[in-house]
Amino acid sequence: xxxxxxxxxxxxxxxxxxxxxxxxxxxxxxxxxxxxxxxxxxxxxxxxxxxxxxxxxxxxxxxxxxxxxxxxxxxxxxxxxxxxxxxxxxxxxxxxxxxxxxxxxxxxxxxxxxxxxxxxxxxxxxxxxxxxxxxxxxxxxxxxxxxxxxxxxxxxxxxxxxxxxxxxxxxxxxxxxxxxxxxxxxxxxxxxxxxxxxxxxxxxxxxxxxxxxxxxxxxxxxxxxxxxxxxxxxxxxxxxxxxxxxxxxxxxxxxxxxxxxxxxxxxxxxxxxxxxxxxxxxxxxxxxxxxxxxxxxxxxxxxxxxxxxxxxxxxxxxxxxxx
Numbered sequence: 343x344x345x346x347x348x349x350x351x352x353x354x355x356x357x358x359x360x361x362x363x364x365x366x367x368x369x370x371x372x373x374x375x376x377x378x379x380x381x382x383x384x385x386x387x388x389x390x391x392x393x394x395x396x397x398x399x400x401x402x403x404x405x406x407x408x409x410x411x412x413x414x415x416x417x418x419x420x421x422x423x424x425x426x427x428x429x430x431x432x433x434x435x436x437x438x439x440x441x442x443x444x445x446x447x448x449x450x451x452x453x454x455x456x457x458x459x460x461x462x463x464x465x466x467x468x469x470x471x472x473x474x475x476x477x478x479x480x481x482x483x484x485x486x487x488x489x490x491x492x493x494x495x496x497x498x499x500x501x502x503x504x505x506x507x508x509x510x511x512x513x514x515x516x517x518x519x520x521x522x523x524x525x526x527x528x529x530x531x532x533x534x535x536x537x538x539x540x541x542x543x544x545x546x547x548x549x550x551x552x553x554x555x556x557x558x559x560x561x562x563x564x565x566x567x568x569x570x571x572x573x574x575x576x577x578x579x580x581x582x583x584x585x586x587x588x589x590x591x592x593x594x595x596x597x598x599x600x601x602x603x604x605x606x607x608x609x610x611x612x613x614x615x616x617x618x619x620x621x622x623x624x625x626x627x628x629x630x631x632x633x634x635x636x637x638x639x640x641x642x643x644x645x646x647x648x649x650x651x652x653x654x655x656x657x658x659x660x661x662x663x664x665x
Contacts, residue, residue, distance in 0.1 A: 367606050371402045373429045377416020377437060379409045383548040383632055387463050387594050388432040390626050394617040412500075413437035414449055421455050425601035427610065431456070435593050436504045439646055443653035444502040445664050453646060456597040457607055460614045461637035461645070463627055464591040466566035467508045467544040468576065470532075473558045475541045480563040480582045483542055487518035495521040495540040497531040499549070502664050505531065507653055508565065508590040509544045510660040515585050535559050546592050547572070548631035565590040571628050593635065595642060611639050 372395075376388045385407065392403035408416035417437050423429035438452045471477040477486055487494045498506040501524045513520050523540050525531040528549030535543045536558045547570060553559055554573075563579045564570055567589050579588045596614055598607055615636040617623055624634045637645065657663065 367427055367609060368399050368401045370428065371404050372399070372427070373406050373423075374403050375406050375408050375416050375420045375423075375429065375431045377408055377410075377413035377431070377433060380407055383463075383465055383546065383592070383630055384432060384434055384594050386630050387627060387632055390623060391432075391462060391596075391614065391617055394620060394623055395613060398613055398617065412441070414441070417452070417456075418450060420597065421450060421599055423599050425599040425603075427598065427602055427606035429599060430459070430610070431597040431599075432462070432594055433597055434504070434595075435649065438595070438597075439649045439653055440502065440504055440507055442650050443507075443657045444662050447665075452597075453643075453650070455600050457600060457602050458639050458642040458646060459596040459598055459607055460611045460618075460639060461593055461595040461635050461642050462614065462618060463632035464566070464593045464635040465546050465548050465632045466564050466570060466591045467505060468547050468550050468564050468573070469512075469542065469544050469562040469579070470535050470550060471542045471560045471562060472535050472538045472540070473560055474538055475560075477542060477562070478560060480579060480584045483562060484516050484518055484584055486541075487513075487516075487520055491519040492521055494542065495523050497523050497525055497534040497540040497543040497545070499528040499531050499545070500524050500526060502657075502662055504592045505544055505546065506662065507656060510662065511590055511656050512544065512565075512579070512585070512588065514656060514659055515588060532559075544590075546631070551631055566633065570631070570633065572631055594632075595637075607639060 374388055374392050376385050378384050388405055392405055396403045408419050413436055417433060420431035442448055469480055477483050496509055525534060528546050531543055532545045532549045532553050534540045536553045536556050561576050563582050564576045565579055579585055618634045618636045627634055
């Protein structure tokens with residue numbers, strides 16, 4: 343009996359913590375995959391957030407850029423990783439909701455194969471016009487498009503890109519038809535407005551900022567819910583009176599591979615939101631045109647589900663499909 347009692351007592355000690363305690367997360371470097379090249383707003387956001395998480399955790403957050411195939415390569419690399427919290431993914435709505443809406447045969451199902459941790463930022467689109475275009479407001483843009491349906495040209499960051507979808511979203515809401523001219527990225531799409539190759543464009547604020555001071559582009563409206571601190575003079579789409587309750591943006595969010603322990607997801611979520619609420623982090627992100635937008639795991643999961651459904655409707659109405 344004494345031997346049995348000793349074994350029982352020792353088992354209780356082990357279960358209570360003693361020798362079975364696992365190291366606190368994280369106890370080594372954390373890999374953060376960015377499915378784009380260095381320098382873009384997603385990469386910049388990941389580096390700003392990653393640096394602060396490194397300080398908080400006392401472990402290095404290592405940014406790993408895995409560009410290619412419109413973000414698909416990086417996303418799939420994250421999905422294939424060991425679900426232990428030591429590989430995370432900073433992705434955008436382009437890879438998560440837009441792809442699901444426009445691809446006839448998506449290569450993955452983000453809602454089933456990734457665990458949403460928290461949204462990080464939102465970067466609004468800015469409606470702009472070439473300086474020589476006879477368009478000085480969003481209302482005039484809509485009027486010009488209605489006068490010549492399908493003839494007013496606009497640039498986007500590419501076919502089925504977030505900016506393409508955002509433009510078609512506004513076009514559908516305003517009841518207009520525009521002529522789509524896709525480019526390979528936000529920077530060349532912004533340059534197309536400056537050069538006059540297209541009349542107008544809805545480009546991410548981060549892509550448009552480098553050409554604002556050229557004097558060859560007029561900023562008409564911003565698609566965020568409130569004005570951006572970096573361009574406070576620009577009215578929101580809602581403030582123009584053209585549409586009500588209109589919002590559109592490129593968002594970034596943190597994800598983990600399916601199967602990552604709930605306790606780790608909860609910790610990373612709390613730590614990320616804490617970092618995003620840091621005034622210095624907010625300031626750094628605002629300077630690149632991104633707005634801090636913390637949104638926890640449960641809310642983000644529902645947000646992604648709803649946005650995917652909305653984009654499928656827009657893609658269907660505008661006949662946007664990728665084979």
